[in-house]
Amino acid sequence: MKFVDEFRDGQLAEGIAGAIRKTVEVNRRYHFMEFCGGHTHAIARYGIPDLLPDNVRMIHGPGCPVCVLPIGRIDLAIRLALEHGVILCSYGDTLRVPASNGLSLLRAKALVDKARGDIRMIYSPNDALKIARENPSRQVVFFAIGFETTTPPTAVALLTAEREGLQNFSVLCCHVLTPAAITHILDSPEVRDLGLVALDGFIGPAHVSTVIGSQPYEFFAEEYRKPVVIAGFEPLDVMQAILMLIRQVNTGNYRVENEFTRAVTREGNRKAQALVAECFELRKQFEWRGLGEVPYSALKIRERLAAFDAETRFNLTYQPVPDHKSCECGAILRGVKHPTDCKLFGMVCTPDSPMGSCMVSSEGCCAAHYTYGRHKDHPQGHATS
Amino acid sequence: MKSDYSRPLDLKHGRVDLSHGGGGRAMQQLIRELFARHLGNELLAQSNDGTVLPSQQGRLVMSTDSHVVAPLFFPGGDIGALSVHGTVNDVAVMGATPLWLSAGFILEEGFPLADLDRIVRSMAEAARHAGVQIVTGDTKVVEQGKGDGVFITTTGIGVLPDGIDLSGANARPGDAVLISGSIGDHGMAIMSQRENLAFDAPIVSDSAPLNSLTAALLASQIELRLMRDPTRGGLAATLNEIATQAGVGITLFESAIPIKPAVEAACELLGLDPLNIANEGKLIVVCAADSAPSALEVLRAHPLGREAAIIGTITADPNRFVQMQTRFGGRRMVDWLSGEQLPRIC
Numbered sequence: 001m002k003f004v005d006e007f008r009d010g011q012l013a014e015g016i017a018g019a020i021r022k023t024v025e026v027n028r029r030y031h032f033m034e035f036c037g038g039h040t041h042a043i044a045r046y047g048i049p050d051l052l053p054d055n056v057r058m059i060h061g062p063g064c065p066v067c068v069l070p071i072g073r074i075d076l077a078i079r080l081a082l083e084h085g086v087i088l089c090s091y092g093d094t095l096r097v098p099a100s101n102g103l104s105l106l107r108a109k110a111l112v113d114k115a116r117g118d119i120r121m122i123y124s125p126n127d128a129l130k131i132a133r134e135n136p137s138r139q140v141v142f143f144a145i146g147f148e149t150t151t152p153p154t155a156v157a158l159l160t161a162e163r164e165g166l167q168n169f170s171v172l173c174c175h176v177l178t179p180a181a182i183t184h185i186l187d188s189p190e191v192r193d194l195g196l197v198a199l200d201g202f203i204g205p206a207h208v209s210t211v212i213g214s215q216p217y218e219f220f221a222e223e224y225r226k227p228v229v230i231a232g233f234e235p236l237d238v239m240q241a242i243l244m245l246i247r248q249v250n251t252g253n254y255r256v257e258n259e260f261t262r263a264v265t266r267e268g269n270r271k272a273q274a275l276v277a278e279c280f281e282l283r284k285q286f287e288w289r290g291l292g293e294v295p296y297s298a299l300k301i302r303e304r305l306a307a308f309d310a311e312t313r314f315n316l317t318y319q320p321v322p323d324h325k326s327c328e329c330g331a332i333l334r335g336v337k338h339p340t341d342c343k344l345f346g347m348v349c350t351p352d353s354p355m356g357s358c359m360v361s362s363e364g365c366c367a368a369h370y371t372y373g374r375h376k377d378h379p380q381g382h383a384t385s
Numbered sequence: 386m387k388s389d390y391s392r393p394l395d396l397k398h399g400r401v402d403l404s405h406g407g408g409g410r411a412m413q414q415l416i417r418e419l420f421a422r423h424l425g426n427e428l429l430a431q432s433n434d435g436t437v438l439p440s441q442q443g444r445l446v447m448s449t450d451s452h453v454v455a456p457l458f459f460p461g462g463d464i465g466a467l468s469v470h471g472t473v474n475d476v477a478v479m480g481a482t483p484l485w486l487s488a489g490f491i492l493e494e495g496f497p498l499a500d501l502d503r504i505v506r507s508m509a510e511a512a513r514h515a516g517v518q519i520v521t522g523d524t525k526v527v528e529q530g531k532g533d534g535v536f537i538t539t540t541g542i543g544v545l546p547d548g549i550d551l552s553g554a555n556a557r558p559g560d561a562v563l564i565s566g567s568i569g570d571h572g573m574a575i576m577s578q579r580e581n582l583a584f585d586a587p588i589v590s591d592s593a594p595l596n597s598l599t600a601a602l603l604a605s606q607i608e609l610r611l612m613r614d615p616t617r618g619g620l621a622a623t624l625n626e627i628a629t630q631a632g633v634g635i636t637l638f639e640s641a642i643p644i645k646p647a648v649e650a651a652c653e654l655l656g657l658d659p660l661n662i663a664n665e666g667k668l669i670v671v672c673a674a675d676s677a678p679s680a681l682e683v684l685r686a687h688p689l690g691r692e693a694a695i696i697g698t699i700t701a702d703p704n705r706f707v708q709m710q711t712r713f714g715g716r717r718m719v720d721w722l723s724g725e726q727l728p729r730i731c
């Protein structure tokens with residue numbers, strides 16, 4: 001179990017921090033986006049910004065799967081439990097995402113008539129399959145969310161249900177794709193035309209890349225001339241990636257580098273990709289919370305498996321719902337604003353009563369800043385003893 | 386006259402039924418053959434509506450705690466022992482000597498009497514070990530589906546000698562913060578059972594009575610400001626309470642905080658922060674900085690404090706922030722937990 005510590009050794013961190021200080025060019029500014037919520041969390045939890053020079057700034061990207069889930073999708077899940085009487089199975093951190101009418105899955109859980117429906121927290125799609133087998137007379141729906149890492153397990157669950165002929169199991173598919181979101185950000189007017197957001201490179205997600213490989217990012221290096229370094233979630237991984245990005249920026253030689261050689265290959269996991277291709281196809285459009293409609297950025301269940309698609313089975317129609325009008329999640333997820341730019345931050349919007357999705361998961365940038373970083377917003381924040 | 390024959394309680398296969406809370410003979414039998422048999426003492430034996438307690442020198446401290454835990458039995462303890470330790474510790478950290486407890490049981494219809502017997506025996510053992518008596522009690526039975534096996538509420542009374550004041554408001558800038566041992570053991574013992582996390586060796590709860598440890602500190606010459614036991618919400622919640630109460634800030638040193646590798650790994654796996662995880666046998670001590678080395682010595686000399694450490698310092702901070710110097714060299718806030726602990730998905 002020692003492995004957890006090895007990666008957090010403060011001395012090693014200081015070593016990399018020293019190398020970063022030596023490598024940065026003083027009259028340059030470096031703006032890097034960590035795409036993934038796992039990185040956002042590590043950066044905040046270990047206080048990484050304190051170790052970086054002033055001209056290196058991290059921007060939090062939209063890679064927290066819970067944060068990008070639009071209200072309308074949560075509403076669908078809530079409707080399934082409350083109106084269609086299904087047992088809705090969801091990952092834990094999705095439960096608190098605010099939806100319409102002041103509801104969330106957690107609040108709806110307290111409302112459901114347990115004889116008719118239920119909302120249960122699970123750890124994997126297998127748990128949902130098990131619930132379906134144990135309750136043959138009830139409809140069980142797995143609320144499938146997440147990026148490329150969580151997609152293969154959902155595919156396995158669908159194929160298992162098909163093989164076993166599980167009549168009472170279906171999936172509400174909300175899986176989204178990483179490269180599409182990155183492209184969307186790079187194409188956004190703030191970045192592309194207005195130059196409001198300087199983006200000098202990306203830290204790419206480790207877990208996602210073990211599945212899709214590093215190849216999909218090559219496009220960003222070639223077409224958009226942005227360096228990408230794929231990094232693990234340990235704080236040292238993140239530091240190392242920042243150093244590698246700085247070197248690329250300095251030399252002007254943009255490519256995809258892989259800090260996370262432990263598990264990422266160029267091709268990724270072919271078997272997992274095949275499973276996903278067998279079960280899912282691209283959606284033409286999908287609404288992301290904060291980013292709006294993003295073309296070809298999400299997956300839907302293939303026609304062949306339509307019997308296990310909750311949207312088909314329960315005849316669901318998606319109803320988009322706008323976010324709270326003062327919520328700046330969208331601008332924050334695109335890197336245009338910082339959590340403290342939102343006037344709701346820390347006032348009406350806190351992790352205990354989130355108004356927007358960025359405040360929900362510990363990987364969301366508003367929650368990460370509130371929980372780990374808000375001492376920096378106060379002049380006396382750096383207290384003396 | 387011959388007394389009516391009644392079949393003894395079937396402690397092997399019997400189950401709680403509604404009559405056990407009905408106030409009739411069945412309830413009397415449950416009290417006699419199960420509760421009184423294990424918990425019996427001369428005060429409980431008064432058998433009146435209330436128990437008359439002998440008068441004491443000093444002020445009285447009273448505290449109450451309700452216990453709901455699933456699973457009821459876990460590595461390192463069970464709900465019975467936990468319900469004694471929880472209340473004994475709340476009284477002890479005030480600087481008082483805990484003397485008496487009351488125990489209220491809410492039983493669910495259908496609950497196995499064998500399990501109840503095991504729980505009450507464990508309570509009796511825990512009370513003996515902590516040197517307290519259970520002097521009054523109550524039992525109610527709820528229909529099946531309306532409880533979770535058994536809920537236990539205990540209330541404790543202890544005596545506080547004059548001159549001792551250990552309020553959370555006492556912390557002052559410059560004071561040292563100590564902990565008596567590793568954090569997160571209880572919460573992760575429970576959670577790893579619930580989530581079926583298999584480890585080579587199971588994580589064991591730290592459930593234990595702290596009154597002999599607090600007594601040792603009080604008997605020494607240490608300039609104590611306050612003591613607390615960081616239960617629900619973990620170290621983070623308790624330190625935030627202290628900061629709020631005393632109007633100070635706190636800075637922790639992550640590398641000094643003792644934590645078992647298995648607990649840390651389980652937290653990592655479930656995406657939880659060990660600072661938010663419950664403890665049931667750990668003591669936080671805040672004392673004058675000069676006294677910190679002797680406090681550490683007293684703690685380490687006690688079997689429950691062998692891994693004690695100085696983990697932080699009280700700071701002057703009008704924002705009342707609890708912050709931590711991370712092992713990594715950065716600084717971050719240590720906040721209250723928001724809502725319930727919900728594991729992250731990836």
Ligand code: SF4
Nearest residue numbers: 328329342349356366
């Ligand atoms: S603070 Fe709350 S309302 Fe404001 S952007 Fe963040 S999540 Fe949205």
